[in-house]
Structures are given as structure tokens and as C-alpha cells.
Amino acid sequence: MRLLFIAPPIGKMASKYLAPPLGIGILAGLTPNHYEIKFIDGNIEPVDILEGWDIVAITVSTPAAQAAFEIAKQYRKTxxxxxxxxxxxxxxxxxxxxxxxxxxxGESEVTWGEFLKDFEEGSYKSVYKAQTEMNPLKIPRIPREIFSKRGYLVTKTVLMSRGCPNSCEFCLVKKIYGSAYRTREIAKIIEEIRSFPKGGMPVIVFVDDNIVGNREFAKEFFKALIPLRIKWFSQCSISIANDDELLDLAKKSGCIGLFIGFESIDENNLISNRKNVNKTSSFIEQINKIRKKKIIVHGAFIFGFENDNTEIFDKTLEFARKAKLDVANFGILVPYPGTPLYEKYSLENRIFDYQWKNYDAAHVVFTPHNMKPMELQQGQYYAMKKFYSWKNIVLRILANPSSLNIILNLSQINVVKELKKIVQESSFN
Ligand code: B12
Ligand code: SF4
Structure with a gap:
């Protein structure tokens, strides 16, 4: 049996922090040995149409859907x-x-095995739907040898948890992985980390949505990481700053940077989007606490919420300056299908662009409440351009000359160039 996995190209806006897709790695790890497996990642190599594969399995996120469908059409012919x-x-x-x-x-660890069995028996279904959230999280050994050794910025990626109990209006995580925050066995994660080859980019990235989703578990996990003397980066909620012991252990275990979704500096936006863990009045103090530990804060903001008008861009820039954020992302709100936001905007007839490739947080696809689409499009570019002016980049690097800070700041220069092109090519009616 011959099984070809494909990751479609995800587009210029997203490909700066490229890492091999763990979803594919997990499925490959769950595939029996009698399958010949190959993986093509359209982000680092061309997706050639090759004959002779029994199954072509494609991983599809919304922004990559159009590219994936094109690949599917071509491969169907084989x-x-x-x-x-x-x-x-x-x-x-x-x-x-x-x-x-x-x-x-949904999560496919359980259904994948069922499908392969059905396929071999010649009686597969057209839809395999995960019935339950996997609990505990069962992640097999990931056969990383299927991933290319070249082309990725980060290769040492590890998944520690899944699911989120929160219900932010714009987020899809709950819909895909459920509301129960589930974690893997600590010993298994440590084993996975120890198995990484020496050399290459030394930083390990935990691709979790919130590495501190269960504080007590996170503390135990960080304690177990300390003897490994690694450096790691992950995503988490700003609530990490509310627990001194947790923050301390994160630092001791090798945390060098955290990607944190502040989303908005307008409290009303946070409330209406049910981002309840965030309180704007605490942001600066919380950021200071993290930065004092010499942990880089990569802040993520979204423009285009209902309460945003054209003043939001300068106000957010001013906040980022005051907070001394090391790195920041200013994205455009996207009503991803499957989210409550999508339902709402569809009902209100406010979505005017259904081209999934534009669902990349760099294109306006809906009519904002308090701005024209073009104002939002230009405002995001303006904010990114200002934050990543050479002068500001140099100042931030001088304040924190760590290699991660340098890489993260410099990697945004091309993003700003792409955003300029998008603004130039935009025309809204
Ligand atoms: C790491 C990450 C990235 C990395 C990707 C690196 C890589 N190659 O993996 C980078 C930084 C490049 C990235 C970019 C972006 N990302 Co991202 N990313 C993530 C993150 C944090 C983890 C992904 C992951 O590894 N998950 C773990 C694996 C095991 O889960 P999985 O891929 O979903 O796979 C499971 C199932 O979905 C299914 N499955 C998946 N593929 C397949 C294929 C087959 C054949 C089968 C049978 C099953 C199957 O089975 C797997 C096991 O259960 C997720 C959040 C999350 N929790 O997943 C966001 C997330 C996927 N990203 C998101 C977004 C918005 C983006 C960007 C648009 C951001 C931006 N503005 O640039 C871009 C666009 C990417 C794109 N076009 O696809 C959204 C998804 C939006 C959407 N509707 O598709 C998420 C959910 C974050 C969020 N909270 O909104 N991202
Ligand atoms: S944005 Fe973060 S906190 Fe909110 S639902 Fe998504 S994963 Fe959970």
C-alpha cells in the first residue's frame, strides 16, 4: 500500500515560522508498517503530481483550502x-x-486506524467523524524522518496539550479539539524531547494554544523540563503572569519567549468576544513581570472588532511602545468558518469575500462596524510598518539583543512588504 501525505502551501503571510505539520506526523505514526509513506510539504518544495499512490491524504486549514482543492483535483486524475x-x-x-x-x-487519531482498516477491506465511508475527545491524549512516536531536513525554520516541535475551556467568538480551537483541556503524560513528552537529534536550531517549540491551560500540570511539567536544560518557546495566555511560581518555573525550565494573544486594548472588544482571561488594565504590569524574567513577549493583536474605529491603530501602537513589547503581530480579524463570529457576520450579511486564501489575517473579508474595509486594510499595514520601522527594530534589539528577538523582529520585514502589496492591490466597493 502506498500512502502520500501532502501539506498544501499556506501562503506568504504565514510561512515565516514554518515547522513540519505535527498532524501529519501523528497520522504517519499511527499508520501500520506495511504502508510505504511519503510526505510532500508544499511550503518548502513543489507539489509534483506523482502517479502510483493508493491514498493521497491532505491536511487542510481554511487559508490553505483553495490550494488544497487544486492539488486534490490533480491527484484525482491519477x-x-x-x-x-x-x-x-x-x-x-x-x-x-x-x-x-x-x-x-475533528481529531483523527482514532478514526484514522478505522479508515485504513476499512480501506483495505474495500468498504470505506465518505465521512469519518471523531465521536469523542481523546482522553488521555494519545500521541504516537512521530516518525520525523518523513519531514525534510531543510527548509523549516523550526523542526523541534512538540505538542503537550489540546483543547480549550474558553469560548472566544473568533476562535476555532474549541470546535476542533473540544472544551476539555487535555495533556499528555509528562514522561512521554520528556522522552520525545530527549529523542531529538543534537544540532540544528536549538529551540523547542511547544505548539500548544495555551501551555499553562492547567497551571498545576504546567508546574509539574516545567519542573520535569529543568534537568534537560533546553530552551523553549510557546503560546500561552497572559494569566501566566498572575502566578509567580509558574512564571518562575517557566523561566527555570528554559522559556525564552511566549506568544500571547492580547487581542485588543479595548476592554469592550474583549468582553464582547468573551476573551475573559484578558483584562486590559493589567496588561502592562503583566508584561513587565514576564519581561523582567528575560522572557520575550510576542504580543498578538487583532484589528477590526466592533468597537474599533480608525483610532485603534495609533492607540495600540502607543500601548505596544509603553509596554515595551519585544515583538508584535497586528492581524486583521477573520471570521473563520465554524466560529460564532462567522455565524454572526453571515447572518448580518457582512462577509463579502469567501476566497479562503484571503482568510490569513492580512486581508479584510468582512465589513467592519466602525470603519470602512479599506481603512482597516490600510490601518493594519500602517501599524505593522510603524512597529517594524528600522529605527524601532534597532531600538528593540538594543534593548534585548537575544538571537530570538533578532530573528523574530527581522522576520517581520518581509511581512510588512507583503502587506504593502496587499494594500496596493485592494479595492473594496
Ligand atoms: C503551529 C501552528 C501554526 C504554524 C504551522 C506550522 C506547521 N506546519 O504545523 C504556523 C506558524 C506556520 C501557523 C500559521 C498559521 N496559522 Co496556525 N496554528 C498552529 C497551532 C498553534 C498548532 C498546529 C498543530 O500542530 N496542531 C496539532 C496537530 C496535531 O493538530 P492538527 O493539525 O489540527 O491535526 C489534527 C486534526 O486536525 C486532524 N488532521 C489534520 N490534518 C489532517 C489530515 C488528514 C489526512 C487527516 C485524516 C486528519 C488530519 O488530525 C490531527 C490529529 O488529531 C494551531 C492551533 C492548534 N491547536 O492546532 C494554530 C492554528 C491552526 N492556526 C491558525 C491560523 C489562523 C494560522 C494563520 C492564518 C496565522 C497567520 N495569520 O499567519 C497561519 C495560516 C496557516 C495556514 N494557511 O494553514 C488557526 C486555524 C485557522 C483555520 N481555520 O484554519 C489555529 C487553529 C489557531 C487559532 N486559534 O485560531 N500556524
Ligand atoms: S483564543 Fe485562546 S483562549 Fe480563546 S478559545 Fe481560542 S484557544 Fe481558547
Whole structure:
């Protein structure tokens, strides 16, 4: 049996922090030995159309959906069975079924094995839907040898947890992985980290949505990391700053940077989007606490919420300056299919662009409440351009000359160039 995994190209806006897709790695790890496996990552190599594969399995997020459908169309002609899984089929199953023979909804660790068995018996279904959240999290050994050794910025990625108990209006995580925050066995994660080859980029990235989703677990986990003497980066909620012991252990265990979703500096936006863990009045104090530990704060903000008008860009820049953020991302709000925000804007007839490739947080696809679409489009570019002016980059690097800070800041220069092109090419009616 011959099984080809494909990750479609995810576009210029997103490809700066490229890492091998763990979803594919997990499925490859769950595939029996009698399968010949190959993986093509469209982000680092061309997706050639190769003959002779029995199954072509494609991972599909919303921004990559159009590219994925094109690949699926081409591969269908080779006679392969086309299988699609990931975020997009989970929320847009009918659309995906027009391009695939089989789609997977939700977490696929359990259903993948069932499908392979059915396929071999010649009686597969067209939809495999995960019935339960996997608990405890069962992640197999990931056969990382299927991933290219070249082309990725980060290769040592590890998943520690899944799920989120919160219900932010714009987020899809709950829909895909459920509301129960689940963690892996600490010993298994440590074993995975120890198995990484020496050399290459030394930083380990935990690709979790919130590495401190369960504080007590996180403390135990960080304690177990200390003897490994690694350096790590992850995402988490700003609440990490509310627990001194947790922050201290994060630092001791090798944390060098945290990607934190502040989302908005306007409290009303946070309330209406149910981002309840964030309180704008505490942001500066919380950021100071993290920065004092010499941990880089990579702040993420979204523009285009209901309460945002054209003043939000300068106000957010001023906040970022005051907070001395090392790195920041200013994205445009995206009503991703499957989110409450998508339902709301669809009902209100405010979504005017259904080209999924534009769902990359760099294009305006809906009519904002208090701004014109063009004002939002230009405002994001303005904020990114100002934050990443050479003068500001140099000042931030002088204040914190760590290699991570340098890489993260410099990597945004091309993003700003891309945003300029998007603004120039935009025309809204
Ligand atoms: C790491 C990460 C990235 C990395 C990706 C590196 C890489 N190659 O993996 C980078 C930085 C490049 C990135 C970029 C972006 N990301 Co991102 N990212 C993540 C993150 C934090 C973890 C992904 C991960 O590894 N998950 C763990 C794996 C095991 O889960 P999984 O991929 O979903 O796979 C499971 C199932 O979905 C399914 N499955 C997946 N693929 C397949 C394929 C087949 C054939 C089958 C059967 C099953 C299957 O089975 C797997 C096991 O259960 C997620 C959040 C999250 N919790 O997943 C956000 C997330 C996926 N990203 C998101 C977004 C918005 C983006 C960006 C648009 C951000 C931006 N503005 O640039 C871009 C766009 C990327 C794109 N076009 O796809 C959104 C998804 C939006 C959407 N609707 O698709 C998420 C959910 C974050 C969020 N909270 O909104 N991202
Ligand atoms: S944005 Fe973060 S806190 Fe909110 S639901 Fe998504 S993963 Fe959870």
C-alpha cells in the first residue's frame, strides 16, 4: 500500500515560522508498517503530481483550502483515493466532499486506524467523524524522518496539550479539539524531547494554544523540563503572569519567549468576544513581570472588532511602545468558518469575500462596524510598518539583543512588504 501525505502551501503571510505539520506526523505514526509513506510539504518544495499512490491524504486549514482543492483535483486524475482532514473539513464538510473521496472531521487519531482498516477491506465511508475527545491524549512516536531536513525554520516541535475551556467568538480551537483541556503524560513528552537529534536550531517549540491551560500540570511539567536544560518557546495566555511560581518555573525550565494573544486594548472588544482571561488594565504590569524574567513577549493583536474605529491603530501602537513589547503581530480579524463570529457576520450579511486564501489575517473579508474595509486594510499595514520601522527594530534589539528577538523582529520585514502589496492591490466597493 502506498500512502502520500501532502501539506498544501499556506501562503506568504504565514510561512515565516514554518515547522513540519505535527498532524501529519501523528497520522504517519499511527499508520501500520506495511504502508510505504511519503510526505510532500508544499511550503518548502513543489507539489509534483506523482502517479502510483493508493491514498493521497491532505491536511487542510481554511487559508490553505483553495490550494488544497487544486492539488486534490490533480491527484484525482491519477486514480488515487483523495482523503482530506484538518480544520477546514471539520467546519466545511460538504465543500470538502466535492474534492475528496473521504473526509475526516475533528481529531483523527482514532478514526484514522478505522479508515485504513476499512480501506483495505474495500468498504470505506465518505465521512469519518471523531465521536469523542481523546482522553488521555494519545500521541504516537512521530516518525520525523518523513519531514525534510531543510527548509523549516523550526523542526523541534512538540505538542503537550489540546483543547480549550474558553469560548472566544473568533476562535476555532474549541470546535476542533473540544472544551476539555487535555495533556499528555509528562514522561512521554520528556522522552520525545530527549529523542531529538543534537544540532540544528536549538529551540523547542511547544505548539500548544495555551501551555499553562492547567497551571498545576504546567508546574509539574516545567519542573520535569529543568534537568534537560533546553530552551523553549510557546503560546500561552497572559494569566501566566498572575502566578509567580509558574512564571518562575517557566523561566527555570528554559522559556525564552511566549506568544500571547492580547487581542485588543479595548476592554469592550474583549468582553464582547468573551476573551475573559484578558483584562486590559493589567496588561502592562503583566508584561513587565514576564519581561523582567528575560522572557520575550510576542504580543498578538487583532484589528477590526466592533468597537474599533480608525483610532485603534495609533492607540495600540502607543500601548505596544509603553509596554515595551519585544515583538508584535497586528492581524486583521477573520471570521473563520465554524466560529460564532462567522455565524454572526453571515447572518448580518457582512462577509463579502469567501476566497479562503484571503482568510490569513492580512486581508479584510468582512465589513467592519466602525470603519470602512479599506481603512482597516490600510490601518493594519500602517501599524505593522510603524512597529517594524528600522529605527524601532534597532531600538528593540538594543534593548534585548537575544538571537530570538533578532530573528523574530527581522522576520517581520518581509511581512510588512507583503502587506504593502496587499494594500496596493485592494479595492473594496
Ligand atoms: C503551529 C501552528 C501554526 C504554524 C504551522 C506550522 C506547521 N506546519 O504545523 C504556523 C506558524 C506556520 C501557523 C500559521 C498559521 N496559522 Co496556525 N496554528 C498552529 C497551532 C498553534 C498548532 C498546529 C498543530 O500542530 N496542531 C496539532 C496537530 C496535531 O493538530 P492538527 O493539525 O489540527 O491535526 C489534527 C486534526 O486536525 C486532524 N488532521 C489534520 N490534518 C489532517 C489530515 C488528514 C489526512 C487527516 C485524516 C486528519 C488530519 O488530525 C490531527 C490529529 O488529531 C494551531 C492551533 C492548534 N491547536 O492546532 C494554530 C492554528 C491552526 N492556526 C491558525 C491560523 C489562523 C494560522 C494563520 C492564518 C496565522 C497567520 N495569520 O499567519 C497561519 C495560516 C496557516 C495556514 N494557511 O494553514 C488557526 C486555524 C485557522 C483555520 N481555520 O484554519 C489555529 C487553529 C489557531 C487559532 N486559534 O485560531 N500556524
Ligand atoms: S483564543 Fe485562546 S483562549 Fe480563546 S478559545 Fe481560542 S484557544 Fe481558547
Amino acid at each position: 486514480g488515487a483515493l483523495i482523503v482530506i482532514g484538518g480544520m477546514h473539513p471539520t467546519v466545511m464538510p460538504e465543500e470538502c466532499l466535492t474534492y475528496a473521496d473521504v473526509i475526516f472531521i
